[in-house]
Amino acid sequence: MMALRIVRPLFAPLYWKIEGLMYHWLLAMVSMWSWTAGYEIIETGDEPAACNGRRTLVLANHQSTADVPMLMAAWNPRPGVLPNLMWIMDRVFKFTNFGIVSVLHEDFFIQAGKAKRDQSLEDLRQHIHKFYIPLARQFMVLFPEGGFLHKRREVSQRFAEKNNLPKLEYVSLPRAGAMKVIMEEVGPHRDGGAGTSKEDSTKKDDNFNQSNANSKLIVETKVGDSIEWILDVTIAYPDRIPLHLQDVVCGIRPSCTTHLHYRLYPSSEVPADTEGMTQWLYDRFIEKDKLLEEFYRTGKFPTKGSGPHLARVVRQDNLRYLILHLFFITSTYLQYTVFRALFSYVW
Secondary structure, three states: OOOHHHHOOOOHHHHHHHHHHHHHHHHHHHHHHHHHOOEEEEEEEEOHHHHOOOOEEEEEOOOOOOHHHHHHHHHOOOOOOHHHEEEEEEHHHHHOOOHHHHHHHOOEEEOOOHHHHHHHHHHHHHHHHHHHOOOOOOEEEEOOOOOOHHHHHHHHHHHHHHOOOOOOOOOOOOOOHHHHHHHHHHOOOHHHOOOOOHHHHHHHHHHHHHHHOOOOOOOOOOOOOOOOEEEEEEEEOHHHOOOOHHHHHHOOOOOEEEEEEEEEEEHHHOOOOHHHHHHHHHHHHHHHHHHHHHHHHHOOOOOOOOOOEEEEEOOOOHHHHHHHHHHHHHHHHHHHHHHHHHHHHHO
16 A cells, blocks of 8 residues: 555545555454454444444443454444544554554544643544545544543542542543544534634634635545434443453453444434533443443343344454455565565665
């Protein structure tokens, strides 16, 4: 993909179509790690197929470094999800071995810390108009807690006690800043603004109009202009002991089952004002805490409502893994041959 970047200005739609395909193939290889290690995934709750072909904001609790690869594994068999997905992740992941793949895919790396928070949110605002909209991405994945549970729980509980909020045990209270930016720029109420004053609203409208002028579509798409669904994902590991990246890569931990519980909400349910949106997000994570309490007590998530519910074990395609292995082995050999020939020619 780095070699193809030189032709991206001339053949942008073709480049991004190839990039999406390669991105999916690489994430499929990541999903194979957990599959071959015996880490099974069970999906329950609302059927997320309603999100297909619709812009969707995914909200997930964050327990460990295994959260992302387990989500990759769960969504790998679902057509059209991984190529059209944008991750919002901590900047530290930019410097991992998978960082270059995310950089080429134009995922967003957010900088943690109070000093850089405002600038990171403004960068996210620009990134949405520079890449998320023009590249017709459908899914945007956000971990609103802003860090792993074991690092955030104590701080969250102190904040809750100080502000008369519930003290959560299985998740931490989320931060609403990133979600606020996303909903202001591509939410259903974005035209009305979510500012707290007339001056703030005017400023945000000016920023939106200026950014929107640069949001020309690069990839033709039938998805709508705004986020239509909120997909709330609750990740639960057995015995409250999360998997970690080294477990997924090396298969260190014995075989176990990770549960993903889905809840779907129309984006129009999210209040446009800052206070209302923050409370809505708090309510979702308070619900998550209760869901996880029930899961760890009974071994299953409670069902709600009379609509269609999902309950299935995620199955991967071993033949597809074999074909992808053959492709990447052949690709590596051809690249080695080309570089060796170039090196011999120069030296």
